[in-house]
Amino acid sequence: MVKFNRFTLDNGLRVIVHEDNTTPMAVVNILYDVGSRDENPEQTGFAHLFEHLMFGGSVNIPNYDSPLQQVGGENNAFTSNDITNYYITLPSANLETAFWLESDRMLSLAFSKKSLEVQRAVVIEEFKQRYLNQPYGDVWLRLRPMVYKKHPYLWDTIGKNIEHIENAKIEDVKAFFKKHYNPQNAIMVVGGDVKLEQVKELAQKWFGPIPAGEKYTRDLPQEPEQHEERREIVTAKVPLNDVYIALQMPGRREQEFYAVELMSDILSRGNSSRMYRNLVKEKQLFSEVHAYVLGSLDKGMFVLEGKPTEGVTIEQAEAALWDEVELLKTQEVPADELTKVQNKTESTMIFSEMSLLDKAMNLAYYELLGDADLLNNEIQKFLAVTPAQIKEEANKLFRKDNSSTLIYLAEQ
Amino acid sequence: MVDRKTAPDFKAIDNINLIRPDQKKLANGAEIFCFNSGDQELVRIEWIFTNLHFDAAKPLLNMAVNTMLTDGTNTLTGAEIADKIDFYGAFLQVDYGFEQSLVTLYSLTKHLDKTLPVVKDILTNSIFPQKELDTFIRNQQQKLQVSLQKNDVVARRAFNKALYGDTIYGLAPDLDTYKTLHRDDLLVHFKQMYQPLNCSIIIAGKIEQATLDILTATFESGWENTTVAADTTQPTVNHATEHFYFVEKPDALQSAIRMGLPFINREHPDFPAVQVLNTVLGGYFGSRLMNNIREDKGYTYGIGSGISSHKQGGALFIATEVGADVCKAATIEIEKEITLLKTDLIPDEELSLVRNYMLGSLLGSLENVFSHADKFKNLYFSGMDYEYYDRYTQVVKTVTADELLKLANRYLDFDQFYKVIVGKY
Numbered sequence: 105m106v107k108f109n110r111f112t113l114d115n116g117l118r119v120i121v122h123e124d125n126t127t128p129m130a131v132v133n134i135l136y137d138v139g140s141r142d143e144n145p146e147q148t149g150f151a152h153l154f155e156h157l158m159f160g161g162s163v164n165i166p167n168y169d170s171p172l173q174q175v176g177g178e179n180n181a182f183t184s185n186d187i188t189n190y191y192i193t194l195p196s197a198n199l200e201t202a203f204w205l206e207s208d209r210m211l212s213l214a215f216s217k218k219s220l221e222v223q224r225a226v227v228i229e230e231f232k233q234r235y236l237n238q239p240y241g242d243v244w245l246r247l248r249p250m251v252y253k254k255h256p257y258l259w260d261t262i263g264k265n266i267e268h269i270e271n272a273k274i275e276d277v278k279a280f281f282k283k284h285y286n287p288q289n290a291i292m293v294v295g296g297d298v299k300l301e302q303v304k305e306l307a308q309k310w311f312g313p314i315p316a317g318e319k320y321t322r323d324l325p326q327e328p329e330q331h332e333e334r335r336e337i338v339t340a341k342v343p344l345n346d347v348y349i350a351l352q353m354p355g356r357r358e359q360e361f362y363a364v365e366l367m368s369d370i371l372s373r374g375n376s377s378r379m380y381r382n383l384v385k386e387k388q389l390f391s392e393v394h395a396y397v398l399g400s401l402d403k404g405m406f407v408l409e410g411k412p413t414e415g416v417t418i419e420q421a422e423a424a425l426w427d428e429v430e431l432l433k434t435q436e437v438p439a440d441e442l443t444k445v446q447n448k449t450e451s452t453m454i455f456s457e458m459s460l461l462d463k464a465m466n467l468a469y470y471e472l473l474g475d476a477d478l479l480n481n482e483i484q485k486f487l488a489v490t491p492a493q494i495k496e497e498a499n500k501l502f503r504k505d506n507s508s509t510l511i512y513l514a515e516q
Numbered sequence: 517m518v519d520r521k522t523a524p525d526f527k528a529i530d531n532i533n534l535i536r537p538d539q540k541k542l543a544n545g546a547e548i549f550c551f552n553s554g555d556q557e558l559v560r561i562e563w564i565f566t567n568l569h570f571d572a573a574k575p576l577l578n579m580a581v582n583t584m585l586t587d588g589t590n591t592l593t594g595a596e597i598a599d600k601i602d603f604y605g606a607f608l609q610v611d612y613g614f615e616q617s618l619v620t621l622y623s624l625t626k627h628l629d630k631t632l633p634v635v636k637d638i639l640t641n642s643i644f645p646q647k648e649l650d651t652f653i654r655n656q657q658q659k660l661q662v663s664l665q666k667n668d669v670v671a672r673r674a675f676n677k678a679l680y681g682d683t684i685y686g687l688a689p690d691l692d693t694y695k696t697l698h699r700d701d702l703l704v705h706f707k708q709m710y711q712p713l714n715c716s717i718i719i720a721g722k723i724e725q726a727t728l729d730i731l732t733a734t735f736e737s738g739w740e741n742t743t744v745a746a747d748t749t750q751p752t753v754n755h756a757t758e759h760f761y762f763v764e765k766p767d768a769l770q771s772a773i774r775m776g777l778p779f780i781n782r783e784h785p786d787f788p789a790v791q792v793l794n795t796v797l798g799g800y801f802g803s804r805l806m807n808n809i810r811e812d813k814g815y816t817y818g819i820g821s822g823i824s825s826h827k828q829g830g831a832l833f834i835a836t837e838v839g840a841d842v843c844k845a846a847t848i849e850i851e852k853e854i855t856l857l858k859t860d861l862i863p864d865e866e867l868s869l870v871r872n873y874m875l876g877s878l879l880g881s882l883e884n885v886f887s888h889a890d891k892f893k894n895l896y897f898s899g900m901d902y903e904y905y906d907r908y909t910q911v912v913k914t915v916t917a918d919e920l921l922k923l924a925n926r927y928l929d930f931d932q933f934y935k936v937i938v939g940k941y
Contacts (some may be wrong), residue, residue: 162519175526176876200524225814232769239665343661376598392657451605
């Protein structure tokens, strides 16, 4: 149970306070309701590049990092297809420094040309390091456009290609800031060794004067239901063959999400999972095998992946993966097995309460989903899932004409 | 109007309070250390064993024995072990390190009566079935093939091999190395290593007397020492004479760089001060290497330096992946930054920032009771006590720029540097 209080400033900034006096630290987490799905299809990778630029100085503070390090703080950020999230941890005695820094960059950036030039180069190196210079590193660049034909999830957060990043201009940066970076589009969580009244006072002082800005109304093309089998084979400089099967699945806010998530646990979470037992240990068809969901807010992706062992053909490997999911479609999951994955989910949530930063990020994310208190009800939704529901969802999900199969063949 | 130009006042960190353990010894000689704190009804328990003498002819034994502990006992199959642990929402991990290997259980306290017996079974009855060993070898070989395609992995292997030679620190197996694994050796290794006298048990979380009672009852009876004591002596480290290694990858978009030299470890009195020096150089986001090579030149997504402290010596290293076309330029900049530490005093402002950053970082690393136990492990297995952290904070607060300049000249001898490049140069 994560307790919290909540208030909203006149300019629309939502603030959540989680008091936790077991730590001498404080966390300030700001979630901006903007991700790579909000990008112009001709300027992909921009939300992430922008995240880098948020550290390039703000209107009154030329350097973001040094003053924070000076007071013993640390920070980082990440961008996903849905959100951009910034966080600071620092000794609670210096909490105000975090308010000073974060409010100034919400007010306005410095928009320095040098910063844009350098961060463009840094992001291009990131593109190379994580996506191009790694075996299988380009998997999402290939798989996303197979699964999505209309929705902007069809590109990865890093962007469709390096050229989009190279072409970013300072005017684009300014326009993006104006459109997405204002109090109405943000959720701030302050947690740790803090008091509600103290946070109210600091929030009013530093964030109160920031203009509300324009409200961004999201209107994205939704992805139509898939009714065709999709397939791509690439021969690449990779050491082993690899099979990916991606299926369209319900979005994060849908009731069906919970059954689908548990299905991925039944298939591949831990050493007792079905795919690990049957395909890696018993039949020894794969050296590793995974099933997981990408829990996106709009229509998501359920992924089956496995690297076949030597001598196993791609056809055999694919058939083995389909056999496993076929079982979920035809036979109800035994009650014990469902209880097992539900117990695991429950204990994972209890363990995550050991981390202040995790709690703060979760509160922000669930507030975005509609209500921070959903975090505390989440486990009930997982526990309520029945074997019948799992079977029903498996039948909706695991259809050949809902699948996108990507095969990596090792160059001989 | 609020003044946004001026930073708010701040406070320096005074002292850091570490939770110290309660200690007891089981009749069979295993030590227990308890860290009691927190509100959640859960615990983390670690069984930590010192590694046996490293045998260069059978270099993977330690790793294989540890990793395969969950693969079957004479009463439970690997599948049954996994089922029991997963059913109670627990997590069972095995991890091997350079000096110690661990079995870790995360469990809700209410399920300890179900989860602890599984751990005991693993520690007393593991049998390393031949079929599981074959699967293990094949899967490890496949994973290795993937790792060997990663430039940073190849660079790390070459670097460690050069610095540490035929010791566990320098281990860089190839596909054939896995053929040295035999079930009989695993069984012998297991019996000698995983015995109570070679074990420290560390429990952290909300601990009540009943929790301790069940832990004691489970591990005090039916777990005995064998007649052969664990031989935990280690071979001496020898450094290679060749200092430069270049692995060419003609298609590389980026080159991995790893360079550094043999270094003092945590037990050395200069260790806290050289950590300050390392932080200035490449130990945090605002470091000189990051500022120069990422934030000014845009050569890389990230660069950092670190000090690995082992029982037998250690290393200071710098690691990065840079655009293949700027690899040479990047190494020149790295050398410049090291030279600068030896010729110019660190400015007051920078030094004060680094002091505060390091103390904040230490404070922030104490997130929960598990982190307090981790700090203790750092000390205990280096044969040190809590005085170390007092001295560490004292040195971080007071070490002068003069002293750091002297230390840079004493410890950062460029002729002693090993340099590895994987990619283009």
